[in-house]
Amino acid sequence: xxxxxxxxxxxxxxxxxxxxxxxxxxxxxxxxxxxxxxxxxxxxxxxxxxxxxxxxxxxxxxxxxxxxxxxxxxxxxxxxxxxxxxxxxxxxxxxxxxxxxxxxxxxxxxxxxxxxxxxxxxxxxxxxxxxxxxxxxxxxxxxxxxxxxxxxxxxxxxxxxxxxxxxxxxxxxxxxxxxxxxxxxxxxxxxxxxxxxxxxxxxxxxxxxxxxxxxxxxxxxxxxxxxxxxxxxxxxxxxxxxxxxxxxxxxxxxxxxxxxxxxxxxxxxxxxxxxxxxxxxxxxxxxxxxxxxxxxxxxxxxxxxxxxxxxxxxxxxxxxxxxxxxxxx
Ligand code: UDP
Numbered sequence: 001x002x003x004x005x006x007x008x009x010x011x012x013x014x015x016x017x018x019x020x021x022x023x024x025x026x027x028x029x030x031x032x033x034x035x036x037x038x039x040x041x042x043x044x045x046x047x048x049x050x051x052x053x054x055x056x057x058x059x060x061x062x063x064x065x066x067x068x069x070x071x072x073x074x075x076x077x078x079x080x081x082x083x084x085x086x087x088x089x090x091x092x093x094x095x096x097x098x099x100x101x102x103x104x105x106x107x108x109x110x111x112x113x114x115x116x117x118x119x120x121x122x123x124x125x126x127x128x129x130x131x132x133x134x135x136x137x138x139x140x141x142x143x144x145x146x147x148x149x150x151x152x153x154x155x156x157x158x159x160x161x162x163x164x165x166x167x168x169x170x171x172x173x174x175x176x177x178x179x180x181x182x183x184x185x186x187x188x189x190x191x192x193x194x195x196x197x198x199x200x201x202x203x204x205x206x207x208x209x210x211x212x213x214x215x216x217x218x219x220x221x222x223x224x225x226x227x228x229x230x231x232x233x234x235x236x237x238x239x240x241x242x243x244x245x246x247x248x249x250x251x252x253x254x255x256x257x258x259x260x261x262x263x264x265x266x267x268x269x270x271x272x273x274x275x276x277x278x279x280x281x282x283x284x285x286x287x288x289x290x291x292x293x294x295x296x297x298x299x300x301x302x303x304x305x306x307x308x309x310x311x312x313x314x315x316x317x318x319x320x321x322x323x324x325x326x327x328x329x
Contacts, residue, residue: 001066002026003237004109006052006100007073008045009036011182012115012168012226015175016071018042019230028065030058031074037327040180052096062107069111069237070104072097078188079119079139083283086140093144098151105159111240112152113233116167118222118252118289120146127256128292131167131248139284149248162246164236169222169252169291171229173312174319181319182226183326191223191313194263195320198272205274207259209281212288218259220288222252225306225315235300249300252291253307262309269313 003020007013008029013036020027027045030052041047050057052074075093076082082089097114104112119142120135137143152163172191174181182192197205210217232251240246257265260276267274296302306312 001068002028004028004030004061004065004067004070005045005073006030006070007036007075007115009033009038009041009047010073011184012171012229013071013073014040014042014180015226015230016073016233017045018175018180019227019234021045023234028061028067030061035076035184037183039327052100055099058099058103062103062109067107067109069113069240070100070109071113071115071233071237072100073115075115075145077117077141079141079284080188080282082139082141082144089140089144090147093141094147094151097148101151101155101161104161105155110161111237112161112163113236113240114148114152114163114165116145116149116165116248117142118167118169118250118291120149120167121286121289123286124289127288128254128290129250130292131250131295138286162240164240164246165248166229166232166236167248167250168229169224169250169289171226172223173225173227173306173315175227176315178318178322181323182316183323185326190221190259190262191266191316192320194266194274195270195317197274198266198270198317199320199324201324203275205263205276206279207276208279208285210278211281214258214287216258216260219285220256220258220290222254222256222290223262223309223312224252225304225312228304228306231305232296232300232302235302239300247299249296250291250293251296251302252293253304254291254293256288256290257309262313265309266313266317269310269317
């Protein structure tokens with residue numbers, strides 16, 4: 001019986017694939033390689049190159065294999081882009097997962113771990129954020145993920161598809177082997193951009209807004225190591241396999257760092273001055289997102305191994321320094 005990882009060639013997906021393979025699981029990867037990298041797919045995972053919205057492709061995948069559970073990462077994930085092009089996000093993120101669920105229903109695959117986001121909350125009412133707090137996304141990316149969460153609820157009722165939703169806060173870092181890491185084109189995420197500046201690939205980092213109602217005026221986020229995230233997926237899948245209830249879980253470290261804090265830690269780690277410039281706010285950005293992951297710690301027995309921001313940045317730096325052009329040779 002195999003685990004199907006949709007979007008397994010992407011940043012987070014490839015780390016989860018590797019963790020699953022190392023745990024002895026048979027792993028299938030479905031990825032259209034639009035944002036994923038073939039080099040990121042573990043050689044012991046079987047890659048199916050195609051799109052979740054392609055019915056013929058999906059039928060082949062589901063009929064050639066005995067699939068026990070699915071982990072779904074296949075999505076676009078850029079907040080700013082989603083504001084400019086919302087339909088791109090609903091088409092890929094919502095409709096793509098809808099197609100996946102149809103095949104799961106038809107082939108009686110009844111377990112899914114879904115990759116969701118803190119962007120489902122929008123501007124939070126309370127800090128730290130709890131899973132049952134209000135969800136009111138401030139951007140289409142978050143809305144597309146929240147829409148899938150709602151669809152999953154109804155598919156469980158109608159088709160018995162058990163699901164666990166993992167709402168990630170800000171993911172960073174790389175695999176300790178140094179073989180896989182973060183490589184987006186274009187890169188828009190804070191930590192990789194800071195590190196590209198330290199590498200001299202950019203002359204400075206733009207700080208998007210210093211007039212938020214936070215102590216230093218810059219946005220606050222909760223950073224989590226990609227390996228800790230990978231561990232949580234395995235725990236979530238195992239609980240579904242064991243017949244336990246799924247649910248919705250935040251994954252973060254419960255500590256907020258401003259954009260300026262992150263830049264300072266990166267200066268300490270890299271020894272580079274990392275010049276900055278203040279720019280206008282980026283559309284769709286909430287001022288502060290900090291998780292409570294108590295539920296995941298209690299219920300999934302999740303225990304982050306790299307909760308310190310410094311360790312997360314050291315790990316990301318190790319990848320970027322050794323792969324200044326990402327997966328490109
Ligand atoms: N950010 C920034 N400059 C950049 C990229 C990001 O100031 O070049 C800020 C962004 O506005 C947000 C935080 O850094 O407040 C984290 O952004 P990222 O895109 O990494 O993750 P997001 O929170 O959007 O998922």
